Amino acid sequence: MHEAALAQQVWREALAAAARHQHPRLVGLDLVVGTWSGADPESLEFALGLLVADSEWPQARIRIRREPLALLCRRCGRRFEPPEADLTCPACQAADVETIQGTDLRLESIEVE
Amino acid sequence: MAKRVRLERRIVAESDRLARRLRARFRKAGLLVLNLMSSPGAGKTTLLEETVRRMAGEVRMAAIEGDLATDHDARRIRAAGIPCRQINTGGGCHLSAHQVTEALDHLDLDALDMLFIENVGNLVCPAGFDLGEDRRVVVSSTPEGDDKPAKYPVAFLRADCVVLNKIDLVEATGFSIRAFRRYVRGVKPALPVLELSCRTGEGFSAWIEWLRRARAEVG
Numbered sequence: 001m002h003e004a005a006l007a008q009q010v011w012r013e014a015l016a017a018a019a020r021h022q023h024p025r026l027v028g029l030d031l032v033v034g035t036w037s038g039a040d041p042e043s044l045e046f047a048l049g050l051l052v053a054d055s056e057w058p059q060a061r062i063r064i065r066r067e068p069l070a071l072l073c074r075r076c077g078r079r080f081e082p083p084e085a086d087l088t089c090p091a092c093q094a095a096d097v098e099t100i101q102g103t104d105l106r107l108e109s110i111e112v113e
Numbered sequence: 114m115a116k117r118v119r120l121e122r123r124i125v126a127e128s129d130r131l132a133r134r135l136r137a138r139f140r141k142a143g144l145l146v147l148n149l150m151s152s153p154g155a156g157k158t159t160l161l162e163e164t165v166r167r168m169a170g171e172v173r174m175a176a177i178e179g180d181l182a183t184d185h186d187a188r189r190i191r192a193a194g195i196p197c198r199q200i201n202t203g204g205g206c207h208l209s210a211h212q213v214t215e216a217l218d219h220l221d222l223d224a225l226d227m228l229f230i231e232n233v234g235n236l237v238c239p240a241g242f243d244l245g246e247d248r249r250v251v252v253s254s255t256p257e258g259d260d261k262p263a264k265y266p267v268a269f270l271r272a273d274c275v276v277l278n279k280i281d282l283v284e285a286t287g288f289s290i291r292a293f294r295r296y297v298r299g300v301k302p303a304l305p306v307l308e309l310s311c312r313t314g315e316g317f318s319a320w321i322e323w324l325r326r327a328r329a330e331v332g
Contacts, residue, residue: 002238009124027115036267038241086299095302105124111115
């Protein structure tokens with residue numbers, strides 16, 4: 001529901017980064033959406049699509065990669081991607097885990113020409 | 114020739130910066146700030162009213178209320194006897210650090226020991242936005258069903274405390290406290306769950322104790 005605001009932030013960051021690198025032409029951006037980031041990839045893609053189409057770089061390509069939640073068991077050290085909302089370690093059943101991936105929304109890179 | 118520029122930039126950056134500034138301000142003023150999150154109707158405002166009633170002589174409190182529309186909640190909280198600022202988000206699904214910053218213009222932080230920020234009723238979006246708070250509290254209630262922690266894990270993962278409200282309705286709603294606790298453990302094992310009823314007062318003292326401890330830890 002807040003994806004429009006996030007999309008605006010992504011687009012602002014992408015434009016600013018392009019300007020910083022003295023490459024005026026932005027041709028693509030790569031976004032990583034963690035499954036537990038609180039953002040919906042499809043809504044983001046839709047909102048970004050509207051912004052890009054309306055911008056000075058309407059041909060810019062948007063690539064969105066979903067990043068699954070990954071956890072590290074503090075007891076046995078196993079790294080795992082949990083199914084649904086059961087975050088206990090599949091190896092040793094410990095419930096003492098650290099989140100190592102999947103909660104971020106990141107602008108991974110941009111492509112400039 | 115296209116050239117790729119790696120950025121690895123987290124996107125809530127701007128609001129995170131504002132939240133950090135808020136946190137520094139709260140620390141300086143030495144007060145405990147709580148971000149209350151729940152689905153609509155779980156009982157955040159009622160929890161707050163009862164908390165105000167019980168702690169009125171002990172700590173100086175204020176609240177910020179977030180809703181899409183109306184000032185109903187702010188009026189209830191003011192009627193309970195503490196200063197309160199209503200934020201209407203229009204269509205906004207969560208409170209932002211920017212809105213909280215503006216609301217602070219109307220509150221005297223130095224005259225407070227505790228500030229409650231009651232977020233927009235929504236278990237999804239508020240979880241993604243830092244408001245500079247010291248503690249995050251998720252309020253659940255028995256009519257919502259016992260599997261909310263599994264369905265909305267992010268809110269629970271980032272919480273410091275879960276208040277399970279309306280336990281006087283356990284039988285009427287077929288709610289399983291055991292299942293609820295199991296789901297909470299699955300998401301965050303160390304997360305405390307406080308069972309209470311704002312209506313009957315059962316279990317409420319554990320919440321007050323939790324607040325006192327949190328205040329001691331922060332202050």
